[in-house]
Amino acid sequence: xxxxxxxxxxxxxxxxxxxxxxxxxxxxxxxxxxxxxxxxxxxxxxxxxxxxxxxxxxxxxxxxxxxxxxxxxxxxxxxxxxxxxxxxxxxxxxxxxxxxxxxxxxxxxxxxxxxxxxxxxxxxxxxxxxxxxxxxxxxxxxxxxxxxxxxxxxxxxxxxxxxxxxxxxxxxxxxxxxxxxxxxxxxxxxxxxxxxxxxxxxxxxxxxxxxxxxxxxxxxxxxxxxxxxxxxxxxxxxxxxxxxxxxxxxxx
Amino acid sequence: xxxxxxxxxxxxxxxxxxxxxxxxxxxxxxxxxxxxxxxxxxxxxxxxxxxxxxxxxxxxxxxxxxxxxxxxxxxxxxxxxxxxxxxxxxxxxxxxxxxxxxxxxxxxxxxxxxxxxxxxxxxxxxxxxxxxxxxxxxxxxxxxxxxxxxxxxxxxxxxxxxxxxxxxxxxxxxxxxxxxxxxxxxxxxxxxxxxxxxxxxxxxxxxxxxxxxxxxxxxxxxxxxxxxxxxxxxxx
Amino acid sequence: xxxxxxxxxxxxxxxxxxxxxxxxxxxxxxxxxxxxxxxxxxxxxxxxxxxxxxxxxxxxx
Numbered sequence: 413x414x415x416x417x418x419x420x421x422x423x424x425x426x427x428x429x430x431x432x433x434x435x436x437x438x439x440x441x442x443x444x445x446x447x448x449x450x451x452x453x454x455x456x457x458x459x460x461x462x463x464x465x466x467x468x469x470x471x472x473x474x475x476x477x478x479x480x481x482x483x484x485x486x487x488x489x490x491x492x493x494x495x496x497x498x499x500x501x502x503x504x505x506x507x508x509x510x511x512x513x514x515x516x517x518x519x520x521x522x523x524x525x526x527x528x529x530x531x532x533x534x535x536x537x538x539x540x541x542x543x544x545x546x547x548x549x550x551x552x553x554x555x556x557x558x559x560x561x562x563x564x565x566x567x568x569x570x571x572x573x574x575x576x577x578x579x580x581x582x583x584x585x586x587x588x589x590x591x592x593x594x595x596x597x598x599x600x601x602x603x604x605x606x607x608x609x610x611x612x613x614x615x616x617x618x619x620x621x622x623x624x625x626x627x628x629x630x631x632x633x634x635x636x637x638x639x640x641x642x643x644x645x646x647x648x649x650x651x652x653x654x655x656x657x658x659x660x661x662x663x664x
Numbered sequence: 665x666x667x668x669x670x671x672x673x674x675x676x677x678x679x680x681x682x683x684x685x686x687x688x689x690x691x692x693x694x695x696x697x698x699x700x701x702x703x704x705x706x707x708x709x710x711x712x713x714x715x716x717x718x719x720x721x722x723x724x725x726x727x728x729x730x731x732x733x734x735x736x737x738x739x740x741x742x743x744x745x746x747x748x749x750x751x752x753x754x755x756x757x758x759x760x761x762x763x764x765x766x767x768x769x770x771x772x773x774x775x776x777x778x779x780x781x782x783x784x785x786x787x788x789x790x791x792x793x794x795x796x797x798x799x800x801x802x803x804x805x806x807x808x809x810x811x812x813x814x815x816x817x818x819x820x821x822x823x824x825x826x827x828x829x830x831x832x833x834x835x836x837x838x839x840x841x842x843x844x845x846x847x848x849x850x851x852x853x854x855x856x857x858x859x860x861x862x863x864x865x866x867x868x869x870x871x872x873x874x875x876x877x878x879x880x881x882x883x884x885x886x887x888x889x890x891x892x893x894x895x896x897x898x899x900x
Numbered sequence: 901x902x903x904x905x906x907x908x909x910x911x912x913x914x915x916x917x918x919x920x921x922x923x924x925x926x927x928x929x930x931x932x933x934x935x936x937x938x939x940x941x942x943x944x945x946x947x948x949x950x951x952x953x954x955x956x957x958x959x960x961x
Contacts, residue, residue: 435934446923482922489926508896528933532926539922556848563845570841574832583900584828587893588842591824594889595846602849602878606856606871638930645937652944659951663958 420514422651427644435641441634442485448627449484484624486536488632490558492639493529494596496522497561499643501593504586516582517654519589520572521647525639527565533558553603560599564592675762679770683744687778693747694781697740701786704732705793712794722798726807726859729790730814730851734844736786737779737815741822742839744775745830758898768823768894772887775819783811801864809876810861814854817883818847824890827897850886853879 503519506512537555549555568588575581670678687693708728748754757767787807822843829838853875860871 482919485923485926508893528929532929535925535929536922539918539925543918560845560848564842567841567845571828571832571838574834574838580831580900583896584832587824587828587897590893591821591846591886591889594885595849598882598885599849602853602875602882605878606853606875642930642933642937645934645941649937649941649944652941652948656944656948656951659955663951663954 420512421518421647422514428648431641431644431648434637435645438634438637438639438641441637442631443634445484445488445627445631445634448630449481482536482540484627484631485635486533486540487628488635489529489536490533490554491632492635493526493533493558493561495636496526496529496639496643497565497589497593497596500526501589504589507582508586511579513578513582516578516585517650518647519582519586521643521650523565523568523589524646525643527562527569528642529635529639530558530562530565534562553600556603557596557600561592561596564588564595568592672763672766675760675766676770676773679757679767680773683770683774684777686747687774693740693743693778696743697736697778697782698785700739701732701736701782702789704735705786705790708732709793721794722801722863723859725790725795725862727855728794729787729858730855732786732790733779733783733811733814734818734847734851736782737818737822738836738840738843740778740782741775741819741826741843742829742836744771744778745826746835749830754898764895764898765891767898768827768891771827772820772823772890775823776816779815779819780812783815787811795862801862803861803864803868806861806872807858810854810857810879813876813879813883814850817850817879817886818843820883820887820890821846824894824897827894831900846886850879850882853882 500519500522503515503522507515507519534555537558538549541550541552541555568585571588572581572585575584758764822839825842825846826839829835829842832838857872857875857879860868860875
């Protein structure tokens with residue numbers, strides 16, 4: 413009997429003890445970021461005014477846009493979803509290499525988190541474009557890429573449901589997660605690099621002032637913690653369910 | 665007398681020849697794909713019925729053509745694997761001690777050839793039905809390039825995905841659900857390049873060269889990934 | 901109000917609903933997920949307890 417030397421992730425232990433504090437810390441950080449976004453970071457300039465006006469002690473020459481504040485949550489959430497996809501693919505690869513069913517569980521939970529955060533990206537992105545451009549949807553590079561990511565994540569779960577054998581299901585899921593990880597940056601680059609009339613490249617965030625960057629970082633850190641906490645929580649639930657099932661099978 | 669294992673290339677050639685020979689004997693897949701392409705064109709006829717001279721067919725033609733190709737490929741890819749599975753062909757092939765990636769290459773090549781064969785029929789047909797109202801731009805022959813690059817990419821990913829989905833419930837839908845999001849970037853690049861070639865306006869190379877290069881990049885990356893991962897999939 | 905000042909802040913009120921909706925939906929979605937996971941955990945733990953009872957009963961006789 414081959415000696416199992418691969419260390420397999422398990423529920424319980426220090427990551428789970430850290431999970432709930434991480435969630436709370438993440439919630440606190442995102443709230444701080446939220447307040448920073450509204451009270452500290454400078455608003456973004458919109459259309460030019462007909463004449464400059466003195467507000468407070470600053471000379472203002474443009475309309476001040478407040479809808480751009482959605483961006484402070486939109487970008488971090490998008491980044492977290494991509495990181496979650498990367499973890500899903502990482503665990504998928506580890507499963508393919510070691511055939512340990514546990515890695516498949518990790519991969520599945522990571523993809524769930526990715527799907528959750530992609531939905532958040534779509535919500536924030538959609539509401540932003542609705543106000544900025546006046547339409548409910550534009551085929552711009554980022555939104556399109558995240559729509560594709562969402563479709564791939566949904567396809568991942570549909571695929572998992574359609575295969576009955578656990579070993580096969582894990583193999584196929586692992587392969588699809590790796591293909592997805594490669595496809596998403598390619599999609600982003602292609603939609604961004606091809607000059608087009610219907611895909612406006614939102615050039616506004618070329619160049620972020622330091623206070624904007626700081627706010628984004630704070631919210632990003634918070635969202636990462638939230639994502640991590642949710643991942644551990646869900647993983648604990650998945651592991652408990654698996655152990656339960658194994659016990660039931662043993663008793664019969 | 666020591667037996668020399670057949671080289672990878674001859675294995676590849678044998679597998680490819682098997683697929684092609686089977687197709688030549690029955691011509692089953694080519695005819696069904698060809699008829700399907702014609703049917704899609706007829707649906708286009710109904711869809712564009714009220715547009716008559718209002719539709720800018722020069723700019724829409726590229727997109728419509730690629731829709732045709734995508735759906736016909738879905739049909740062809742699903743059928744090519746279903747047939748293998750029905751006749752237990754795959755298990756036989758896997759009994760031979762060969763590198764699984766060769767199976768991928770052979771299958772992908774046969775799919776490329778079938779899709780190209782269908783395109784040879786479908787593209788002139790599409791032109792005949794919809795595009796003779798405008799004089800052909802001198803850059804029209806250039807559509808061969810994106811057609812080729814796009815077909816290679818779609819066949820590559822499609823072969824991998826059809827291997828996966830042939831073992832699932834509701835295989836055809838599953839293939840479509842996985843295939844379309846994954847080839848979206850390739851499709852987008854190829855449609856842009858094809859439309860540029862069809863329109864043939866002043867600065868058409870802007871919209872032609874870059875997308876083509878990107879599509880080639882997509883092909884290389886995705887085919888590499890599928891090549892590497894095929895072993896896991898086919899042994900499952 | 902000075903018309904230029906009014907122009908500066910002219911986009912605030914129309915965009916407020918979208919802004920509020922975006923943030924509210926984000927919080928709501930995250931909260932919903934947490935609730936789903938915690939409920940699933942509670943249910944599984946309850947089943948675990950039932951199973952332990954069954955094992956103890958089986959070991960008893």
